[in-house]
Amino acid sequence: MSVAPNLLWKAAPLLTKCWEDGVAVYNLESGSTHLLTSAAGEILKYLSENPAPAFDLSIRFAAENNLVADPELHYNIELLLHQLDSLGLIEPLTREGVSTWRG
Amino acid sequence: MQLDPLIERALVHPESLAQLNISQWDRLIASARRLGLLARIQALLAERGSLEAVPPQPRLHLDSARLVADNEQRIMRWEIGRIGRALSDLSKPVIFLKGAAYLLAGLPLARGRISSDIDILVDKADLAAVERLLLEHGWEHLKIDEYDQYYYRAWSHELPPLRHRERYTTIDVHHTILPPTGRCHPDPKKLLAEAVALEGSNYKILAPADMVLHSAAHAFQDGDLVHGLRDLVDLDDLLRYHAAETDFWDRLLRRGVELDLARPLYYALRYSRSLLHTPVPRDVMEEAERFAPVKLACLIMDRLVGHAVNDRLSGAPGLLKTVAAWTLYMRQHWLRMPPWLLACHLLHQMWRPQKLRTRLG
């Protein structure tokens, strides 16, 4: 699996609720409900603030969690983004900031 | 041929419902529920600011029905996006039909409408590519037997229905709007040529006159009117919405002839005008009389439609109602297929195992 490195990701409009053991998420567009790990919840929170590419997300995640931003972290963040995309919680934008599928 | 007075009042003069007593509300809610119009009536009342005057008990049912309809719309909107994404590599036009089109175009009639499946129209030459892309993106064929596969691909106007394996939503992919074996033959290339692109998107919908004609064909040429009043409500809405456009009525009549849909157009205008008081100009109706069937056929159709648009009383339907429903069912098939094919099809339907339920009817 590889994601084009400069691909911008954007979160769908979401409702969230954080608890000690996970983050409940409701996708206002799809109507689906999920319980995600705190890490996934954190990434979603960043993307809800601003669209961002995978690299920037992993740098920020590392900084906020006192981790080293090494290739393994980058890989795991990309994997997570791929999973969030398949759940319909995020979508890729073109560099101009338009959805890659229009509707 | 007349609508139940309470239903007529609700659809044509919803603001007058404030005067209903609680027993009348009881009857109206029961009838509207059976006719599939609860959400629609809620939307009409909401648009006129008349919901507050509805007593709490019937209001609960109106609001509940609206919640269901709004949820269906949300599912449909999401599904349109997913379909768009799946077909984004296809550089050919994809036209959304019926409920999906009303939603995309933001037509008032989308509110309070119960829509389930999504229908798209593509050129016959693109069918294989569309099917392949959908299958790659998580749709799968419903489990239907060989006969049904053959029926759809050989005789029908659509692929066998595809259902998404995770979302369980269905998409019908059409290459024309009526079965090729049927008695009317609207040219799909003409529909595709006139289709309208929606601003800021790759999606297309039918041109206004074509949208009305498709709705008329669906109700009166390819349907058995089991949701007769709902179909007429759609038609009434579409006609009222587009009536203000310049030359709309002329275009509608011309296009009806051009697309070989003049007869269903006649029925659509006749029944929406008489039952829902659609403001069809008199000269347009006179012009449309050219497309009417013989008087006897018209009288019979009046009776059949009269039964189809009225709610049956509680419990099992009466004999007349059953006969009318069966007649419309046979008519639907008669219009879809030449007699020899119809005979084969009905024989096969009689003998197939009961558990193999399909949407062929």
Add this chain to the structure above:
Amino acid sequence: MKVCQLGAAELYRSLRNSGIRIRTGPFVCHLQSPLPAVAEGVETFYQDFTCEPEGFADFYLQLVRPRNVHRFWRPQVTCYLNGDSPFSPLPSDQAFAAFESLLNWSIYKTTYSYLIIHGACVERNGYAAILTAPPGSGKSTLCAALVSRGWRLLTDELTLLAPESGSISPLARPISLKNDAIDVLREYAPRETFGAKIYHTVKGTIAHMRPPAESVRRMHDCAVPGWLIFPKYVAKAPTKTALLPKGQAFMRLSSGLVNYAVLGARGFEALTRLIDRANCFSFSYSDLDDAVAWFDELEPPRQSAAG
């Protein structure tokens, strides 16, 4: 006027002809049936319920004999809700159980003003305990035991949660006991009223327990959720409980929801508020006295911080 004030003859006559309207919580159910099993069931289990005069009914229920050979031979009952028949015909001796199922179905299918949780609900000192778990977990058994020991019955099958206020609206309908639980409860609560066993239903053998008159009288008193309990009957095992983390409780509760999808964002918010507000426990039991004692000692939830 209460059902018991109608008199048996009048009740049977009304049911056979124009029907009667029974109020259960926020709903009015119009019931018409010529079947003696239905009339007997209503007379026994709905005796304290109010009959509404002519007006608005939320659901129209009919339970009638079919118009075929099964009118007489291996007699069956056909159920109609608002003119449609949602179930296959059932043996006519199951007619009262069919009525209960049909009324549950009516509420499920037509009401989206409440978030419906599949499970029982009982109340004490102003706080409600919601008991939710997969079928066969012993929810109704536990519910009946608690009700027999002074807890107010709100519902046995469908918990109605108002999305905005988060309060629970009672139905106070009969409790449906299954299989071995029937004899267990008859022994545990001999002063309660139980119906005869109904055999060979899809859920096995069923018998109903009449709701206490006080619970029926208070059917319009809503309750605030205090506890969300996931019960499981485990034969001969000691009572075992665990406070659940909120995320886990959320996941477990989500499988017990009936109409959540339609409520959309409001449903999500109602659900997360409920999880926040209530103390959530897994609860396995075999001894009813032990189980009731644990419930009696439950502490009301502390007010949680917002968000």
